[in-house]
Amino acid sequence: MWNKVKNYVYSVLATLAVGGLSALLTAGNREVYQNSAKPFLSPPAWVFPVVWTVLYVLMAVSFAIVFNKRKREPMMRRNAVNIYALNLFFNFFWSIIFFDFGAYLLAFIWLLILWFVIFVMIINYYRTAKAAGLLLVPYLVWVTFAGYLNFGVWSLNR
Numbered sequence: 001m002w003n004k005v006k007n008y009v010y011s012v013l014a015t016l017a018v019g020g021l022s023a024l025l026t027a028g029n030r031e032v033y034q035n036s037a038k039p040f041l042s043p044p045a046w047v048f049p050v051v052w053t054v055l056y057v058l059m060a061v062s063f064a065i066v067f068n069k070r071k072r073e074p075m076m077r078r079n080a081v082n083i084y085a086l087n088l089f090f091n092f093f094w095s096i097i098f099f100d101f102g103a104y105l106l107a108f109i110w111l112l113i114l115w116f117v118i119f120v121m122i123i124n125y126y127r128t129a130k131a132a133g134l135l136l137v138p139y140l141v142w143v144t145f146a147g148y149l150n151f152g153v154w155s156l157n158r
Helices: 002-035 047-069 074-100 104-128 130-135 137-156
Strands: none
Touching (some): 002 074, 047 074, 047 104, 047 137, 074 104, 130 137
16 A cells, blocks of 8 residues: 555656756746746746646646556556656746746747647656546647747747
8 A cells, every 4th residue: 555655656756856956947037038028828826836836746646546557567656757757847948948948939849749748748647547648638638838938938928
């Protein structure tokens, strides 16, 4: 029992650590975004950390569900780990590209790749456990919205 619970705890902590480190590394450059022209429907700044925290927890729980279910299938478990790691990689570096480098077009392209990785992850996880796939849908919706915001910032500030 503890092994299954432990996987949830470690998954949530590791995922929040990735998100937290990314936020920490970009904290000094967020005022550039605040001072730039933003598209219609841009939420206030306080919304982003709240939404991302919830999404990171949902991602982590989804991953832990799949990780626990694939215990006896090493290849499928490895695939679940690899796609999750790829997701975290693209998620982590998007903030740096957008906020630290101000490379809005590159960040948008990076976000499109992240969107595709999330989509593949949803399909992969849904096949293992429907709940795991469904837990990722809000993440895909938010990244779609983030794509709209990213593209809007790029087009309004060129």
